[in-house]
Amino acid sequence: MTKGIIGKKIGMTQIFEADGTVVPVTVIQAGPCTVTQVKTEQVDGYQAVQLGFEEIAEYRVNQPKKGHFERAGVKPKRYLKEFRDLSSEVKEGDQVTVEQFNPGELVDVTGISKGKGFAGTIKRHNFKRGPMTHGSHFHRAPGSLGSTDPARVFKGKKLPGRMGHEQVTIQNLQVAKIDQEQHLILLKGSIPGPKRGIVTIKDAVKVNN
Numbered sequence: 001m002t003k004g005i006i007g008k009k010i011g012m013t014q015i016f017e018a019d020g021t022v023v024p025v026t027v028i029q030a031g032p033c034t035v036t037q038v039k040t041e042q043v044d045g046y047q048a049v050q051l052g053f054e055e056i057a058e059y060r061v062n063q064p065k066k067g068h069f070e071r072a073g074v075k076p077k078r079y080l081k082e083f084r085d086l087s088s089e090v091k092e093g094d095q096v097t098v099e100q101f102n103p104g105e106l107v108d109v110t111g112i113s114k115g116k117g118f119a120g121t122i123k124r125h126n127f128k129r130g131p132m133t134h135g136s137h138f139h140r141a142p143g144s145l146g147s148t149d150p151a152r153v154f155k156g157k158k159l160p161g162r163m164g165h166e167q168v169t170i171q172n173l174q175v176a177k178i179d180q181e182q183h184l185i186l187l188k189g190s191i192p193g194p195k196r197g198i199v200t201i202k203d204a205v206k207v208n209n
Helices: 063-072 121-125
Strands: 004-016 022-030 033-039 048-055 077-084 106-112 115-119 161-164 167-179 184-188 198-203
Touching: 004 048, 004 077, 004 184, 022 167, 022 198, 033 063, 033 077, 077 198, 115 121, 121 161
Parallel strands: none
Antiparallel strands: 004 022, 004 198, 022 184, 033 048, 048 077, 106 167, 106 198, 115 161, 167 184
């Protein structure tokens, strides 16, 4: 069974190893999360555990969600996420904390990347620009959109458009440190999203040998 938890990105800092090496880390407030629902093969068609993170005032929850939380016997939560193949031994109302993770192991982190707004092809797709001198009128334009035979632009063509604000998963990040008292987990390197962005942390699927 895999491990998983919901967290909020606090920011980046650095820590020092025993030999004095500086390691950049991202600090995440991971949990504590509450089990709000346990899905089974017999009832839901698949096995999953739904976790809730960050308490919210009851008046801010609509009636369907209010009933959902009351059935589980937990206080309303702001964020809900499902985790497949999480331990089936947990029950509704149980707490999930950072204690399940250990320094040195690898995890995958999923979050929503920073939104960049409307961007051109150079910024969005790393296109090369045209010559800036010698009378050239082609500088930052996208260039040819294809041959004239189809008389249309194929789907998937790299063009200007909205950049960022997409779900991104960074794999094989190493856990640098765990602070159980403050519910913090420090991961080596950077993770997607802005500060205070919500992320999910799971066991690494592809472990590099």
